[in-house]
Amino acid sequence: MQKSYTVEEAKRKMEHYCAYQERCHDEVVLKLKSLNMIPQAIDVIVVHLLDNNYLNEERFACSFARGKFRIKHWGKRRITNELKTRNISRYNIERALKEIPEGEYLDAFHELADKQWEITRESNIQKKKKKVMDYLLRKGYESNLVQEKIYAFE
Numbered sequence: 001m002q003k004s005y006t007v008e009e010a011k012r013k014m015e016h017y018c019a020y021q022e023r024c025h026d027e028v029v030l031k032l033k034s035l036n037m038i039p040q041a042i043d044v045i046v047v048h049l050l051d052n053n054y055l056n057e058e059r060f061a062c063s064f065a066r067g068k069f070r071i072k073h074w075g076k077r078r079i080t081n082e083l084k085t086r087n088i089s090r091y092n093i094e095r096a097l098k099e100i101p102e103g104e105y106l107d108a109f110h111e112l113a114d115k116q117w118e119i120t121r122e123s124n125i126q127k128k129k130k131k132v133m134d135y136l137l138r139k140g141y142e143s144n145l146v147q148e149k150i151y152a153f154e
Contacts, residue, residue, distance in 0.1 A: 007041050011048055018054035022063040024086045028055060058092045065096035069105070073112050076100070078140020109141055113149045129153060 005013065010032065017023065017031060028049065032042045049055035061083055068074040068082070076097055083093045116135050122128035129150050136146045 005035055005037065007037075007044060010035055010037055010041065011045050014045055014049055015052070015054050018049055022060040023055065024060045024064075024088060025055065025057060026086050057088060058095055061088050061092040061096035062099045066099050069100050069108070073108055073139060075109070075136075075140030075142065075145075076105070077142060078138075081140070106145075109136075109145060110149070112136070112139065113146075117153055125154075 013035070014028060014032065018028065025046065028046060029042055032045060037045070046055065064083060065079050068079050074082075079097065080093055083096065088096075113132065113136055116132050117128075120128050120131050120135075122131055132153070133146055133150045136149070137143065
């Protein structure tokens with residue numbers, strides 16, 4: 001039997017949940033559903049979190065983009081796709097991508113590509129290029145950037 005929460009208890013719980021780490025609307029709604037809250041209560045709690053600045057989609061998107069770029073070295077395409085799956089608006093996705101300085105982005109891309117080229121063990125140069133290219137595309141870097149870099153390897 002799962003504990004049931006009053007709206008006030010759920011509000012406090014969700015304030016803590018959002019204060020601990022930036023959250024998107026979908027995560028909050030999913031968490032509230034897991035607490036067996038009814039739709040009307042979910043709406044009241046989400047509005048409360050928005051009004052009190054616990055929940056802010058733009059702040060979430062910017063934090064997400066910075067974190068995934070700096071820690072996981074994701075490219076802009078992967079960050080964009082991940083934000084889209086979380087139902088983040090186009091405006092907030094564009095705003096989040098501006099958090100990544102262009103020079104830093106390109107430096108990180110070249111560093112990652114060079115490192116991957118060094119550690120990829122493949123005697124056939126074409127297969128090696130394909131492996132590195134696939135890796136960089138999976139990381140979410142733009143195909144034109146990846147192709148230019150791969151052609152530079154010889």
